[in-house]
Amino acid sequence: MEKLLKVSAIKDGTVIDHIPTKALFKVMKILRLEDCRQMVTFGNNLDSKAMGTKAIIKIANRFFADEEVNKIALVAPHAKLNTIRDYEVVEKKVVETPKEIRGIVRCFNPKCITNAEKITTRFEVLSDKPIAMKCFYCEKITIENEMVFF
Ligand code: CTP
Ligand code: ZN
Secondary structure (H helix, E strand, C coil), rough: CCCCCCCCCCCCEEEEEEECCHHHHHHHHHHHHHCCCEEEEEEEEEEECCCEEEEEEECCCCCCCHHHHEEEEEECCCCCEEEEECEEEEEECCCCCEEEEEEEEEECCCHHHHHHCCCEEEEEEECCCCEEECCCCCCCEEEEHHHCCC
């Protein structure tokens, strides 16, 4: 049987596959795709053997630095990155949780200075599954199911 792609193949760029369906729009936000001038195509609630359902994003003519794309590990820890050149997959990577997170997530502590003033949050990641991250400013630990995104 012919395999028809739900989201068309791209010529050059990046395909981010195996995104949890609930994380699709957070990934878009973390990568600032709303400002991207290139062709961005995506699909959500697609069938996945491994995950049941998944989301996928394809960004034409964009190639991300590791530290840029690793930020999405917070919401899509099993995402796979495929670099496409001239229709071929030339590189495959899995995202890795960064050691340090700047911005993206609020500090869980309501009394933290980052919740009172316009200061970019900054955390040291203590563990990645589930995520636990320690605030650089107040030293309180924010855990995965308490994470609130900006
Ligand atoms: N892809 C694309 N455009 C291309 C080539 C590939 O959009 N020109 C997409 C495919 O649709 C797939 C992903 O990039 O979603 C990875 O491609 P490939 O490695 O061929 O697929 P799989 O073997 O299914 O990948 P996986 O490692 O996830 O099993
Ligand atoms: Zn704090």
